[in-house]
Amino acid sequence: MTDPKTRVDAWGADLPEQKRWEIYDTCQALPWPKAVADQLEAIGVVRLPTRASWYRFLARMRKADAARRVERVAQSVAEAQAVADKAGIKAAVFVETLKTLAIDKAMTGDDKAATALASAAAAIWDRAQKEKELELRAAAQQTKDEQLKLAREKFEAAERRENAARNALGDNKLTDADKLAKMKEIFG
Amino acid sequence: MDAIDKFVIKTALETLRAAGGAGVKKPALLQQIDLAAGSPTTDEQREAAFSLLRDRGWITYHYEPVWHDQRWTITERGMTALEAM
Numbered sequence: 001m002t003d004p005k006t007r008v009d010a011w012g013a014d015l016p017e018q019k020r021w022e023i024y025d026t027c028q029a030l031p032w033p034k035a036v037a038d039q040l041e042a043i044g045v046v047r048l049p050t051r052a053s054w055y056r057f058l059a060r061m062r063k064a065d066a067a068r069r070v071e072r073v074a075q076s077v078a079e080a081q082a083v084a085d086k087a088g089i090k091a092a093v094f095v096e097t098l099k100t101l102a103i104d105k106a107m108t109g110d111d112k113a114a115t116a117l118a119s120a121a122a123a124i125w126d127r128a129q130k131e132k133e134l135e136l137r138a139a140a141q142q143t144k145d146e147q148l149k150l151a152r153e154k155f156e157a158a159e160r161r162e163n164a165a166r167n168a169l170g171d172n173k174l175t176d177a178d179k180l181a182k183m184k185e186i187f188g
Numbered sequence: 189m190d191a192i193d194k195f196v197i198k199t200a201l202e203t204l205r206a207a208g209g210a211g212v213k214k215p216a217l218l219q220q221i222d223l224a225a226g227s228p229t230t231d232e233q234r235e236a237a238f239s240l241l242r243d244r245g246w247i248t249y250h251y252e253p254v255w256h257d258q259r260w261t262i263t264e265r266g267m268t269a270l271e272a273m
Contacts, residue, residue, distance in 0.1 A: 055227070058227075059226035059227050060226070062222075062223045062224075062225075062226050062227075063195075063199075063223070063224060063226050065223050066199045066203075066220055066223035066224040067199070069203065069220060069223070070199065070202045070203050070206050071206075073203060073206040073207050073212070074206035077206065077207065077208055077210065093253055093254070096209065096210055096252075096253075097252075097253075097254045099207075099208070099209075099210035100210045100211075100252055100254075100257075100259065103207050103210055103211075103212055104212075104213065104216065107203075107212060107213075107216040107219070107220070108216075
């Protein structure tokens with residue numbers, strides 16, 4: 001089904017697209033006729049609509065708004081994916097959550113918030129990744145320190161055994177058999 | 189389904205297609221149905237359009253893992269129907 005074409009002389013058809021959206025966004029919830037007329041005058045619209053033409057205008061714009069939201073949702077999904085890719089986010093759940101946030105905001109017409117949310121989430125992810133990296137580095141450093149401590153203890157034990165053996169060999173009071181027994185005791 | 193309904197249904201399916209796997213919440217979909225109809229619709233009219241989508245197997249739902257919200261997505265059958273519209 002194709003939507004019926006808008007008549008060229010329909011109210012609002014001669015206005016620029018940006019103006020039409022401004023009118024729709026600011027006037028759609030206002031009561032007819034005074035509030036609408038006041039708001040239209042404030043925006044700078046010269047030709048005021050009749051009641052019928054105003055509601056036809058609103059109906060056209062509502063349909064256009066539905067189409068605009070479809071585009072916004074598609075854009076939000078693409079932007080959330082782009083932000084996730086840029087931030088190097090690998091977790092599927094996190095990326096899908098970003099998308100749901102972006103879609104929900106786009107469906108309420110707040111596409112700027114959708115992008116801001118996606119960016120904020122990506123920044124949080126980035127921060128979390130950096131903290132994880134620091135934790136891993138600290139753990140690696142601790143392991144390295146423990147290995148050094150162990151190596152130092154081993155070296156000191158070897159040094160103690162060497163000194164004891166040197167003393168035993170240099171002791172003239174001991175017989176050869178005693179020295180051999182002492183060596184066996186030291187080196188096991 | 190008359191011509192206006194078809195436009196509404198098509199818009200709803202297009203919205204779900206754009207949202208992809210993430211899907212949309214039911215109130216947002218109903219609001220989209222309301223907008224696509226042009227003039228404001230009643231709860232019954234919106235629910236009727238939603239039921240049509242669901243009963244024909246064109247949409248399905250899943251629970252979003254973080255907040256456990258029910259989110260609706262388009263099915264393969266829905267994609268086929270949309271392409272045929």
